[in-house]
Amino acid sequence: MSSDRTRSAILAAAEKLYADRGFGDVTLRDIVAEANVNLAAVNYHFGSKDELIAELFVTRSLATNRERLNALKLAEEKGGGRAPIDAILHALVGPTLRGCLGPDREGSTAARFMIRASIESVPPIRRIKNREVDHLRKFIAAMRRAMPGRDDADLYWGLHFALAMSHHTIREKERLARLSEGQCDLNDVDAIVDRVVSVSVMALTGGEAPARKAPSKVAAPHGRLTRQDL
Amino acid sequence: MSSDRTRSAILAAAEKLYADRGFGDVTLRDIVAEANVNLAAVNYHFGSKDELIAELFVTRSLATNRERLNALKLAEEKGGGRAPIDAILHALVGPTLRGCLGPDREGSTAARFMIRASIESVPPIRRIKNREVDHLRKFIAAMRRAMPGRDDADLYWGLHFALAMSHHTIREKERLARLSEGQCDLNDVDAIVDRVVSVSVMALTGGEAPARKAPSKVAAPHGRLTRQDL
DNA sequence: TTGCAATTCAAACACTTGTATGAAACTATC
DNA sequence: GATAGTTTCATACAAGTGTTTGAATTGCAA
Numbered sequence: 015m016s017s018d019r020t021r022s023a024i025l026a027a028a029e030k031l032y033a034d035r036g037f038g039d040v041t042l043r044d045i046v047a048e049a050n051v052n053l054a055a056v057n058y059h060f061g062s063k064d065e066l067i068a069e070l071f072v073t074r075s076l077a078t079n080r081e082r083l084n085a086l087k088l089a090e091e092k093g094g095g096r097a098p099i100d101a102i103l104h105a106l107v108g109p110t111l112r113g114c115l116g117p118d119r120e121g122s123t124a125a126r127f128m129i130r131a132s133i134e135s136v137p138p139i140r141r142i143k144n145r146e147v148d149h150l151r152k153f154i155a156a157m158r159r160a161m162p163g164r165d166d167a168d169l170y171w172g173l174h175f176a177l178a179m180s181h182h183t184i185r186e187k188e189r190l191a192r193l194s195e196g197q198c199d200l201n202d203v204d205a206i207v208d209r210v211v212s213v214s215v216m217a218l219t220g221g222e223a224p225a226r227k228a229p230s231k232v233a234a235p236h237g238r239l240t241r242q243d244l
Numbered sequence: 245m246s247s248d249r250t251r252s253a254i255l256a257a258a259e260k261l262y263a264d265r266g267f268g269d270v271t272l273r274d275i276v277a278e279a280n281v282n283l284a285a286v287n288y289h290f291g292s293k294d295e296l297i298a299e300l301f302v303t304r305s306l307a308t309n310r311e312r313l314n315a316l317k318l319a320e321e322k323g324g325g326r327a328p329i330d331a332i333l334h335a336l337v338g339p340t341l342r343g344c345l346g347p348d349r350e351g352s353t354a355a356r357f358m359i360r361a362s363i364e365s366v367p368p369i370r371r372i373k374n375r376e377v378d379h380l381r382k383f384i385a386a387m388r389r390a391m392p393g394r395d396d397a398d399l400y401w402g403l404h405f406a407l408a409m410s411h412h413t414i415r416e417k418e419r420l421a422r423l424s425e426g427q428c429d430l431n432d433v434d435a436i437v438d439r440v441v442s443v444s445v446m447a448l449t450g451g452e453a454p455a456r457k458a459p460s461k462v463a464a465p466h467g468r469l470t471r472q473d474l
Numbered sequence: 475t476t477g478c479a480a481t482t483c484a485a486a487c488a489c490t491t492g493t494a495t496g497a498a499a500c501t502a503t504c
Numbered sequence: 505g506a507t508a509g510t511t512t513c514a515t516a517c518a519a520g521t522g523t524t525t526g527a528a529t530t531g532c533a534a
Contacts, residue, residue: 020511038268038366042492052513057493059511133365136268147423154423170424174416175409175443182408193377193384194400213405213447250481272522282483287523289481 021059023049026123029070033126037067037136068138074113074128075142079149081109086156099160099218103211106153106173107180111210114184116203132185161218168218176214183210251289253279256353259300263356267297267366298368304343304358305372309379311339316386329390329448333441336383336403337410341440344414346433363415391448398448406444413440 027049031040042063046053060066085105089097097105114125114132131139150173157169183190187200199205257279261270272293276283290296315335319327327335344355344362361369380403387399413420417430429435 041490043490052511053492053515054494054513055511063492135363144419147419150423167424167427167429170420170428171439174413174420174423174428177416178408178412179405182412183404186404186407189374189377190400190404193380193404194397197397198400198404199397209401213443216446217443271520273520282481283522284483284524285481293522 020049020051020055023051024056024059024066025070028066029127030123032067032070033123033130036130037134064138067136068142070127071131071139071142074124074131075146078109078113078128079146081113082106082149083152085109086153090156096159097156099157100211100215102153102156102160103172103176103214104207107176107210107214108207111180111183111207112203115187115200115206117201129184132181157218164218172214172218175217176210179210179213250279250281250285253281254286254289254296255300258296259357260353262297262300263353263360266360267364294368297366298372300357301361301369301372304354304361305376308339308343308358309376311343312336312379313382315339316383320386326389327386329387330441330445332383332386332390333402333406333444334437337406337440337444338437341410341413341437342433345417345430345436347431359414362411387448394448402444402448405447406440409440409443 024045028040028045031044031048042056043053046056056063056066060069082105085108086097086102089101089105093101114129135143153173154166154169157173158164158166161169183200183206190198191200254275258270258275261274261278272286273283276286286293286296290299312335315338316327316332319331319335323331344359365373383403384396384399387403388394388396391399413430413436420428421430
């Protein structure tokens, strides 16, 4: 079982280096140097560089999706099987934003890795992201229950815009900070979540404007994967 | 002046290949093969691979920004120096969306190149994008004139969200099409622009909900640059 | 035509990349 | 303590990368 130490060391080193310097700039030799293991260990434990990256991303991605679904389930239970639209959107964007922004998560390797993955989008990560559709459909279903009259297309657009605002905020937080010269507070994650949710609700309702809040957790460290996917 | 033929051939070949296969997958040898020129020609005419990419992106980016500012100027003139907020947002997101989406631009190399640049974000392109701040400030200024009472932070968030929705739509149009199983019409660009503008206006006004339209042009082919930047 | 600069070309350079190999070291079971 | 399976290691491999070189070729002006 000492192999687990090597495996974990590689995962940790890779996540750190990718978070710091991006996928294009980090070689396997950099990773094994950081992890203090042999070069061949990566291929021995993961098969290839791409599979290493995939496992890294799947782990974090699974954690976020789990949080999302938990929050959604909680909201639906509280509403007796029908969650209000703002709670649904909160469950959708809250975990992502909370996982990547905020002063506590700021220095976190996991957060910076997910930000990097959101910016660079290398092939193994893109492959995984493409399978997220089923996961999102669960939110569409909940939205349909919350707004029975609405056209499906409007629901899709609403979900799409909600993801747009949260991902773009993560991707471009530096630029927004610079553009606004600090006037946009990117450390107040709750306020950002509320803002994204409130705009998304407006997009869906066509301009009436409610918006409350809902709970959310943070990400967990790496557990070993059974080569499952998203 | 036969050098210009080589230069142009390289630019055209590079844009096509990058658009088709992405930056990570295309080598200089691929480009010179497509362009039917010698390998050394790239470094002779552009200095380096990165400078070639930069010139490619700057050309298209400049064209979009020119369109944006034209539309903004037109809207402000029509309003006597004070354009309505929806016209400002239309000027901001219209050229970008129209340049990348729509059935006519669909097969366009320029459009596909810009989509690729929006997805992959390679270092020379990121460097250029980082200088877009000054350009965006002009829209902030116009928005400030249109909504004198509003907090600056709200204006920045509104502009940020408008860009979020348009860029995310460009980046993830495939996914949205698949998720919605064709129910979101990604060929009706005008409708998309209106939708993005209308949501952005709601985000800025807090839920009253107007939204009209404004004009826009298409991109031009490559002219020679004088090594200027954005 | 001559001369000179700009351009093209084939070839090589210098280096990095992910991956494979096969022997050595380790670990746990009998 | 011998054996079988797992893990580590140094090293080599094969291929591909952007860039440079220096000689040919071209185009244009005097």
